Amino acid sequence: MAGQRVGYIRVSTDEQNRERQLDGVSLDKVFSEAKSGKNTDRPQLQAMLQYVREGDTVTVHSIDRLARNLDDLRKLVFDLTGRGVRVEFLKENLVFDTTDSPWKTMFLTMTGMFAEFERAINRERQREGIELAKKRGAYKGRKRVLTKPQVLTIRQRLANGESVTALAQELRVSRMTIYNYLNA
Secondary structure, X not given: OOOOEEEEEEXXXXXXXXXXXXXXXXXXXXXXXXXXXXXXXXXXXXXXXXXXXXXXEEEEOOHHHHOOOHHHHHHHHHXXXXXXXXXXXXXXXXXXXXXXXXXXXXXXXXXXXXXXXHHHHHHHHHHHHHHHHHHHOOOOOOOOOOOHHHHHHHHHHXXXXXXXXXXXXXXXXXXXXXXXXXXX
16 A cells, blocks of 8 residues: 655745645645744644654655755655655655665755755844844844733732743743743
Protein backbone atom coordinates (compact mmCIF):
# COMPACT_ATOMS: atom_id res chain seq x y z
CA MET A 1 0.00 0.00 0.00
CA ALA A 2 1.36 3.40 -0.98
CA GLY A 3 1.73 5.99 1.75
CA GLN A 4 0.03 9.33 2.06
CA ARG A 5 1.11 12.54 0.40
CA VAL A 6 1.38 15.12 3.17
CA GLY A 7 1.82 18.84 2.52
CA TYR A 8 3.65 21.32 4.70
CA ILE A 9 2.99 25.03 4.19
CA ARG A 10 4.77 27.81 6.08
CA VAL A 11 4.50 31.56 5.83
CA SER A 12 6.16 34.00 8.21
CA THR A 13 3.08 36.08 9.01
CA ASP A 14 -0.71 35.66 8.84
CA GLU A 15 -0.87 38.42 6.22
CA GLN A 16 1.06 36.31 3.71
CA ASN A 17 -0.75 34.12 1.19
CA ARG A 18 -0.48 30.40 1.90
CA GLU A 19 -2.67 29.35 -1.03
CA ARG A 20 0.00 29.63 -3.73
CA GLN A 21 2.44 27.22 -2.13
CA LEU A 22 0.79 23.88 -2.87
CA ASP A 23 -1.98 25.09 -5.17
CA GLY A 24 -3.18 22.31 -7.46
CA VAL A 25 -1.19 19.59 -5.68
CA SER A 26 -3.23 16.56 -4.65
CA LEU A 27 -2.58 15.91 -0.95
CA ASP A 28 -4.07 13.61 1.65
CA LYS A 29 -3.34 15.97 4.56
CA VAL A 30 -1.89 19.46 4.92
CA PHE A 31 -0.09 21.07 7.85
CA SER A 32 -0.03 24.86 7.55
CA GLU A 33 1.24 27.62 9.81
CA ALA A 34 2.39 31.21 10.03
CA LYS A 35 5.70 31.01 11.89
CA SER A 36 9.28 32.00 11.29
CA GLY A 37 11.50 29.34 9.75
CA LYS A 38 14.42 30.33 11.98
CA ASN A 39 14.12 27.10 14.01
CA THR A 40 11.98 23.97 14.25
CA ASP A 41 9.90 25.24 17.17
CA ARG A 42 6.72 25.25 15.06
CA PRO A 43 3.57 23.42 16.20
CA GLN A 44 2.41 22.32 12.75
CA LEU A 45 5.89 21.20 11.72
CA GLN A 46 6.13 19.09 14.87
CA ALA A 47 2.63 17.70 14.27
CA MET A 48 3.56 16.80 10.69
CA LEU A 49 6.76 15.09 11.86
CA GLN A 50 4.75 12.99 14.30
CA TYR A 51 2.05 12.23 11.73
CA VAL A 52 4.10 10.92 8.80
CA ARG A 53 4.96 7.25 8.54
CA GLU A 54 7.24 5.08 6.44
CA GLY A 55 6.09 5.20 2.81
CA ASP A 56 4.60 8.71 3.09
CA THR A 57 5.77 11.68 1.03
CA VAL A 58 6.16 15.14 2.53
CA THR A 59 5.58 17.80 -0.12
CA VAL A 60 6.87 21.34 0.43
CA HIS A 61 6.77 24.28 -1.99
CA SER A 62 10.45 25.12 -1.57
CA ILE A 63 13.40 24.40 0.66
CA ASP A 64 13.18 27.73 2.50
CA ARG A 65 9.58 26.94 3.49
CA LEU A 66 10.77 23.91 5.46
CA ALA A 67 13.72 25.65 7.16
CA ARG A 68 15.76 28.85 7.04
CA ASN A 69 18.60 27.29 8.99
CA LEU A 70 20.96 24.90 7.23
CA ASP A 71 21.47 22.62 10.23
CA ASP A 72 17.71 22.33 10.80
CA LEU A 73 17.06 21.70 7.11
CA ARG A 74 19.60 18.89 6.86
CA LYS A 75 18.41 17.33 10.13
CA LEU A 76 14.75 17.43 9.06
CA VAL A 77 15.39 15.93 5.63
CA PHE A 78 17.82 13.26 6.86
CA ASP A 79 15.57 12.31 9.80
CA LEU A 80 12.55 11.96 7.53
CA THR A 81 14.36 9.96 4.87
CA GLY A 82 15.93 7.83 7.58
CA ARG A 83 12.40 6.90 8.66
CA GLY A 84 11.49 5.92 5.10
CA VAL A 85 9.60 9.15 4.32
CA ARG A 86 10.19 10.80 0.93
CA VAL A 87 10.65 14.58 0.92
CA GLU A 88 9.89 16.55 -2.21
CA PHE A 89 10.52 20.23 -2.88
CA LEU A 90 8.42 21.42 -5.80
CA LYS A 91 10.20 24.67 -6.70
CA GLU A 92 13.65 23.06 -6.76
CA ASN A 93 12.28 19.87 -8.35
CA LEU A 94 14.13 17.76 -5.78
CA VAL A 95 13.06 14.51 -4.15
CA PHE A 96 14.93 12.97 -1.22
CA ASP A 97 14.48 9.37 -0.20
CA THR A 98 16.64 6.45 0.89
CA THR A 99 18.45 6.46 -2.47
CA ASP A 100 19.91 9.95 -2.27
CA SER A 101 23.01 10.80 -4.21
CA PRO A 102 25.92 13.00 -3.18
CA TRP A 103 24.75 15.52 -5.81
CA LYS A 104 21.33 15.86 -4.21
CA THR A 105 22.90 16.25 -0.78
CA MET A 106 25.22 18.94 -2.12
CA PHE A 107 22.33 20.76 -3.77
CA LEU A 108 20.27 20.57 -0.57
CA THR A 109 23.19 22.00 1.38
CA MET A 110 23.87 24.79 -1.12
CA THR A 111 20.21 25.79 -1.38
CA GLY A 112 19.87 25.64 2.40
CA MET A 113 22.91 27.91 2.74
CA PHE A 114 21.23 30.45 0.46
CA ALA A 115 18.02 30.32 2.51
CA GLU A 116 19.99 30.89 5.71
CA PHE A 117 22.02 33.68 4.08
CA GLU A 118 18.84 35.35 2.79
CA ARG A 119 17.34 35.32 6.30
CA ALA A 120 20.54 36.86 7.74
CA ILE A 121 20.54 39.61 5.09
CA ASN A 122 16.86 40.38 5.75
CA ARG A 123 17.52 40.66 9.49
CA GLU A 124 20.50 42.95 8.84
CA ARG A 125 18.40 45.20 6.59
CA GLN A 126 15.66 45.26 9.21
CA ARG A 127 18.13 46.34 11.92
CA GLU A 128 19.53 49.05 9.64
CA GLY A 129 16.03 50.30 8.85
CA ILE A 130 15.11 50.41 12.53
CA GLU A 131 18.28 52.36 13.38
CA LEU A 132 17.56 54.91 10.64
CA ALA A 133 13.93 55.23 11.77
CA LYS A 134 15.07 55.75 15.37
CA LYS A 135 17.39 58.56 14.27
CA ARG A 136 14.46 60.21 12.47
CA GLY A 137 12.25 59.67 15.50
CA ALA A 138 9.87 57.55 13.44
CA TYR A 139 10.45 54.26 15.25
CA LYS A 140 8.60 53.88 18.50
CA GLY A 141 9.30 50.19 19.05
CA ARG A 142 6.91 47.36 19.51
CA LYS A 143 3.31 48.10 20.45
CA ARG A 144 2.58 47.69 24.13
CA VAL A 145 0.68 44.52 24.97
CA LEU A 146 -0.65 45.73 28.32
CA THR A 147 -2.17 49.09 29.11
CA LYS A 148 -1.22 51.17 32.15
CA PRO A 149 -4.54 50.38 33.88
CA GLN A 150 -3.93 46.65 33.29
CA VAL A 151 -0.46 46.92 34.84
CA LEU A 152 -1.92 48.70 37.89
CA THR A 153 -4.54 45.96 38.22
CA ILE A 154 -1.85 43.29 37.91
CA ARG A 155 0.16 44.96 40.69
CA GLN A 156 -2.90 45.03 42.95
CA ARG A 157 -3.85 41.43 42.23
CA LEU A 158 -0.28 40.24 42.85
CA ALA A 159 -0.28 42.14 46.15
CA ASN A 160 -3.50 40.27 47.02
CA GLY A 161 -1.72 36.95 46.50
CA GLU A 162 -2.64 35.95 42.95
CA SER A 163 0.06 34.18 40.95
CA VAL A 164 1.88 35.58 37.95
CA THR A 165 1.14 32.35 36.09
CA ALA A 166 -2.62 32.67 36.57
CA LEU A 167 -2.59 36.33 35.52
CA ALA A 168 -0.46 35.57 32.46
CA GLN A 169 -2.88 32.84 31.38
CA GLU A 170 -5.87 35.10 31.91
CA LEU A 171 -4.32 37.94 29.90
CA ARG A 172 -2.87 35.55 27.29
CA VAL A 173 0.68 36.81 27.71
CA SER A 174 3.83 35.15 28.97
CA ARG A 175 4.95 35.40 32.58
CA MET A 176 8.06 37.19 31.28
CA THR A 177 5.84 39.87 29.74
CA ILE A 178 4.27 40.54 33.12
CA TYR A 179 7.67 40.63 34.82
CA ASN A 180 8.97 43.05 32.17
CA TYR A 181 6.05 45.42 32.75
CA LEU A 182 6.44 45.21 36.51
CA ASN A 183 10.17 45.98 36.30
CA ALA A 184 9.77 48.84 33.80
